Amino acid sequence: MEKNNGLKPFLTLIKSTNVPKLALTIGLIGSVITTLIGLTIPMLTGELVDGFSLESLSIWIIIAIVVVFILQAVVDGVSTYLLAAVGQRIVARMREMMWNKMIRLPVRYFDKQASGESVSRVVNDTGIVKDLISQHFPQFIGGIISIIGAVTILLILDWKMTLMMLLAVPITAAIMIPLGTKMAKVSKGLQDETATFSGMIQHTISEIRLMKASTAESVEKQKGVTGIGKLLRFGLREARIFALIGPLMYTVMMLVIVVIIGYGGIRVAEGSMTTGSLVAFLLYLFQIIFPITSFAMFFTQLQKAKGATERIITILDSDDEAGQKGIEMDITDKSIEVSDVSFAYEDGEPVLHHVSFQANPGEMIAFAGPSGGGKSTMFALLERYYEPTTGEIRVGNTSIHQLSLASWRSQIGYVSQENAMMAGTIRENLTYGLPEAESIPDDRLWEVAKMAYADGFIQEFSNGMDTEVGERGVKLSGGQRQRINIARAFLRNPKILMMDEATASLDSQSEGIVQAALTRLMEGRTTFVIAHRLSTIVDADKIIFIEKGTVTGVGTHQELVENHELYREFAEQQLT
Known part of the structure; x- marks a missing residue:
């Protein structure tokens, strides 16, 4: 979608959501009818005033006014609901588009974007667009029709008084245009600052234990106060503009009303105008004033929506992860070859x-070396979180980038030291991401739990597989989370296993259990291991030693002890 400062991107974005055209049309027609019906009320009221006496009071005029009010209320209610429903459907579709895009964006995108800002785009920015469509736009359309209809009738009633009233238009425009431009800038800044503040709050709450353990409450308090202060300043600037718009508009309109009443009173006294005509004129005047005052809100909301559209389009136009489509291939008994990758x-x-390097089927390949050497980055490339700058990774004779991401990643089991978990039940975590999750029988879940030595502690919970684990699994111990992750890997039955020092953060008792589960999981699978402790990889078929992004040694444990000085130092420090 092309980005510019006009309305085209906004309209293109709305069109892409498959707007329910019938409901929108009926809603807008209803809004127009409501406005047109409203235009008859001042005329009927004028007739009522001119014939106002108990003797000459027309029952038919009273009935007509009541019917008009009821009809206007019914049509207005229907059109309001339809337009609100259209706005809700548009924003739901827009959020769906953004969510579908976000979960397909590459890891590189989230390296640069705070998660809270992304959340703000999906929730807050789309909400601004919804408010414009469902509330402000119908009011704007109805207001225009009301103004055109009222001015036309007023010109017919008394063109001199109407021209006098219209002198206020250029005065109002001179006030509103510069203030509207200023409001647009303030609104854009407020949206940006809101997204930043949301990101800061979400990040702090997600790491609440780190904050508590670090006694960083005062630091986070200051960051929060700073963010709130920025929002306050933007809010006060917005309030100052509203404080100018409201009284100025009120003053202009009151002057117009006073002038019209004064001039109209003279006309009534002279007999050149009836009292009913003056009342009707004033009522039509109000039907012009109210829409004009609401236009300020419409144009402010329009500027906000244009700013929100830019941010939404930025996300929707971002490149998806490469490889959403590709070859579906079984990689069983195929070697993995990394060739000249940078x-x-x-x-x-x-x-x-x-x-x-090359990993033959069933081999255990371990990565060792100083921290920051590139071991985790190599894992990220194998998982295809990132694309190599140069070089190629092949499975058999096929580049892994020719395979679809779903095909490749579904055949990889990943067990990290972070033992990541989603909020939900143990069952939901075991089956997470599997397309047939709901149809997996409990017998199979208990089977993989037993293989991972996790069945014992799960059975101790009163809810068993339906036990809630809490956000990021906080209700479970590190060893319990790790064993559930291993059970998840068993359930996926991966062809390739990747382990980022899966026992590094565990106590000795948990480590022994988890290591036994991992050993069972590794049987018959090509396995890649990141080792921080050499004791876990002494039996590896091949150890790749990486320093500052460069492979400086390849071989078995014994070969590297004999031929690689730094590896030998590591071994002496850790194994003797």
Whole structure:
């Protein structure tokens, strides 16, 4: 979608949501009818006033006024609901589009964007668009029709008084245009600051234990106060503009009303105008004033929606993860070959330099070396979170980038030291991501739990598989979370296993149980291991030693002890 400062991107975005045209049309027609019906009320009221006496009071005029009021209320209610429903459907579709896009964006995107800001785009920015469509736009359309109809009738009633009234238009425009432009800038700044503040709050809450353990309440308090202060300043600037718009508009309109009443009173006294005509004229005047005052809100909301549209389009136009489509291939008994792979997160800052190695089916390949050497980055490339800057990774004779992401990742089991879990039940965590999750029988879940030595503690919970684990699994111990992750890997039955020092953060008792589960999981699978402790990889078929992104040694534990000085130092420190 092309981005510019006009309305085209906004209209294009709305069109892409498959607007329910029938409901929108009926709603707008209802809004127009409501306005047209409203235009008859001052005329009927004028007739009522001119014939106002108990003797000459027309029952038919009273009935007509009551019918008009009821009809206007019914049509207005129907059109209001339909337009609100259209707005809700548009925003629901827009949020669906954004969510579908977000979960397909590459990891690189989220490296640069705070999660809270992304949440704000999906929730707050789409809400601004919804308010414009369902509330302000119908009011704007109805207001225009009301003004055109009222001015036309007033010109017929008394063109001199109407022209006198219209002198207020250029005065109002001179006030509203510069204030509206200023309001647009303030609104845009307020949206940006709201997104930043939301991101800060979400990040702090997600790491609440770190904050508590670090006694960082005062630091976070200050960050919150600073963010709230920025929002306050934007809010006060917005309030100051509203404080100018309201009284100025009120003053102009009151002057117009006073002038019209004064001039109309003279006309009535002279007999050139009836009292009913003056009342009708004033009522039509109000039907012009109220829409004009609401136009300020419409144009403010329009500017907000244009700003929100830019941010929404930025997300929708971002590139998806490469490889959503590709070859579906079974990688059983196929070797993995990394050929001359280099990678940089940022241009000019390489993390890996010309890495090459081969993993044969069923082999255990371990990565060792100093922290920051590039071991986790190599894992990220194998998982296809990132694309190599140069070089290629092949499975058999096929580049992994020719495979669809779903095909590739569904055949990989990943067990990390972070033992990540989703909020929900143990059952939901075991089956997470599996398309047939709901149809997996409990017998199979208990089977993989037993294989991971997790069945014992799960049975101790009163709710068993339906036990809630809390956000990020906080209700479980590290060893329990890790065993559920291993059970999840068993359930997926992966062809390739990737382990990022899966026992590093566990106590000795949990480590023994988890290590036994991992050993069982590794049987018959090609396994990649990141090792921080050499004791876990001494039996590896091949150890790849990485320093500062470069492979400086490849071989078995014994070969590296004999031939690689730094590895030998690591071994002496850890194993003797």
